[in-house]
Amino acid sequence: xxxxxxxxxxxxxxxxxxxxxxxxxxxxxxxxxxxxxxxxxxxxxxxxxxxxxxxxxxxxxxxxxxxxxxxxxxxxxxxxxxxxxxxxxxxxxxxxxxxxxxxxxxxxxxxxxxxxxxxxxxxxxxxxxxxxxxxxxxxxxxxxxxxxxxxxxxxxxxxxxxxxxxxxxxxxxxxxxxxxxxxxxxxxxxxxxxxxxxxxxxxxxxxxxxxxxxxxxxxxxxxxxxxxx
Ligand code: ADE
Numbered sequence: 187x188x189x190x191x192x193x194x195x196x197x198x199x200x201x202x203x204x205x206x207x208x209x210x211x212x213x214x215x216x217x218x219x220x221x222x223x224x225x226x227x228x229x230x231x232x233x234x235x236x237x238x239x240x241x242x243x244x245x246x247x248x249x250x251x252x253x254x255x256x257x258x259x260x261x262x263x264x265x266x267x268x269x270x271x272x273x274x275x276x277x278x279x280x281x282x283x284x285x286x287x288x289x290x291x292x293x294x295x296x297x298x299x300x301x302x303x304x305x306x307x308x309x310x311x312x313x314x315x316x317x318x319x320x321x322x323x324x325x326x327x328x329x330x331x332x333x334x335x336x337x338x339x340x341x342x343x344x345x346x347x348x349x350x351x352x353x354x355x356x357x358x359x360x361x362x363x364x365x366x367x368x369x370x371x372x373x374x375x376x377x378x379x380x381x382x383x384x385x386x387x388x389x390x391x392x393x394x395x396x397x398x399x400x401x402x403x404x405x406x407x408x409x410x411x412x413x414x415x
Contacts, residue, residue: 187294187345188217191334192255193301194234196220198331202338207348214347218338223247226255235303244305252300252311268317273298274337275312276330280319283337285360287320291337292344299337301330367408370400 199220202208224232235245256264272294291297312319322333342348359369373384387399
C-alpha cells in the first residue's frame with residue numbers, strides 16, 4: 187500500500203513512522219510519504235493560505251496551492267485523479283471515521299490524505315479534488331495532521347505484517363469476529379491484586395469456556411454502551 191500525506195508539517199510524521207507497527211509495515215512494503223504544500227506553492231514567499239472572502243477569523247488553505255502540490259506529486263489534473271485514487275480531505279465536518287471505513291481504506295492500494303490548517307480548506311478543494319471528506323470526531327483540531335495520523339494508524343494496523351500477532355487485528359473491538367461489539371476485558375498477572383481476582387474462567391485453561399465467556403462479555407458491553415444518537 188502507498189500513503190501520501192499532504193501537510194505543512196511533514197516533520198510531525200517522523201515520530202509516527204518510528205512506531206513499531208508502522209516501522210514493521212514500512213519494512214514489509216508500505217510506502218508512507220509526506221508532501222509539503224509549501225514546497226509546491228506557485229505564490230511568493232512560500233504563501234499557502236489566505237484570509238477568507240466575506241471576512242472572519244483565521245486563514246484558509248488555498249485551492250491553487252493544493253492543486254499545485256497534487257499536480258507536482260501525480261503529474262495530472264487532481265479533478266481526474268480522484269476518479270481512480272482515494273483522495274481523503276481531513277475536515278471536522280466529514281464522514282465520521284469508524285472501523286468499517288478503516289477496513290475499507292485499508293483495502294485501497296493507495297491513499298492520499300490532505301491535511302488542512304487554520305480554518306481548513308478553500309471549499310473548492312473539497313468539492314473538486316477530494317474523493318472523501320473524513321472527520322475523526324466532532325471537535326475541531328488546530329490542523330489535520332493528528333487526524334491524518336489517526337487514519338494512518340488505524341489503517342496500517344490492518345495491513346498484513348504490521349502487528350506482531352496477526353490475530354490481534356481479527357478479534358478486537360468493533361471487528362466482524364465480535365459482531366461489531368466492543369472487545370471483552372483482558373487480564374494478566376498477578377491473578378490476584380489487592381483482593382481483585384481475575385475471573386476464574388480465564389484461569390481454567392478451558393478454551394471453549396473462555397471463548398464463550400469472552401463473547402458474552404463483548405455482547406454485554408455492546409448492550410451497556412449504546413452509541414450516541
Ligand atoms: N481537522 C480539524 N479537526 C478535524 C477533525 N476533527 N477531523 C478531521 N480533520 C480535522
